[in-house]
Amino acid sequence: MKIAELLKEKVSYSFEFFPPKTEAASSELEKQVGELADLKPSYVSVTCGAGGSTRNRTEELVLKLNQELGIPAVPHLTCVGQTRSDLRTSIEQYRDSGVKNILALRGDPPKGESAFIPPKDGLSYAAELVSLIREIGDFGIGVAGYPEGHPETSDKLKDLDYLKQKVDAGADLIITQLFFDNRDFYDFKERCEIVGINVPIIAGIMPILSRKGVERMCGMCGSRVPADLLKKIYNAPNDDLRKIGVDWAVEQCVDLLKNKVDGIHFYTLNKSQATRHIFEQL
């Protein structure tokens, strides 16, 4: 089922995983996925590593989760390091394996490179990937949205125009970058309405686990940590911020649900415990 159709019936809860690199990480992930599957998420998604480095492992994990869990698994597909023809092959494989939804992304540059350079015969923007997916199959297509703007585009109005281009190309769902202040999300939703973006917008939530983790993630994606949260993080006696992270995420989720959010997407970082605790408290 397409995620956008599922959202007509209920608020979605989804979990994001990344493909494991080693045998040990693989068995650990199996355990984590099993635990989270008990919570009956609406769907799960599988990232494609920076630089498209995990493409095959993303495909393997998506097919495995689809077959074994009976829960829709959504692959993240990126344009990095791929020609149009490579992308076409991946999309056809997903179509032929019964995958119904794809998250279409431009992708982060490979390790060591600071800017995205479109490969020869490749695509420059996620909007082009959305058009290619639409050409190949009847998929549900998600795209990334940035409540605080994408770090590469300082003009926030332009950024929204580009998001609209992705929706006009055929995306039927937006999943947002993680954010810690719901006001950024509500403002983003309103701005989307103003420019005529009318597809469901799923809120991206990441429970903070450690000081290092939050610094790394925010460094990468540019999300703002509000002063209230920052105070809690820096006043915590050690690096283990699980309780602070879970409590903050619970507050965010309760408020989002009160404000009729379409769905909540948890960046699990392949760790089930924090997400489970959030669920218990909701």
Ligand SMILES: Cc1cc2nc3c(=O)[nH]c(=O)nc-3n(C[C@H](O)[C@H](O)[C@H](O)COP(=O)(O)OP(=O)(O)OC[C@H]3O[C@@H](n4cnc5c(N)ncnc54)[C@H](O)[C@@H]3O)c2cc1C
């Ligand atoms: C939910 C979610 C999941 C993600 N999963 C992954 C993943 O699995 N793997 C990974 O590598 N990365 C992932 N990312 C990160 C994402 O790939 C990066 O943020 C990337 O830098 C941009 O991808 P995009 O799809 O938003 O690109 P685009 O929508 O193409 O935008 C990229 C930049 O170009 C600008 N732009 C867009 N169109 C135009 C145009 N026509 N002219 C000029 N400028 C334009 C935008 O404003 C933006 O600054 C994810 C992000 C989110 C929110």
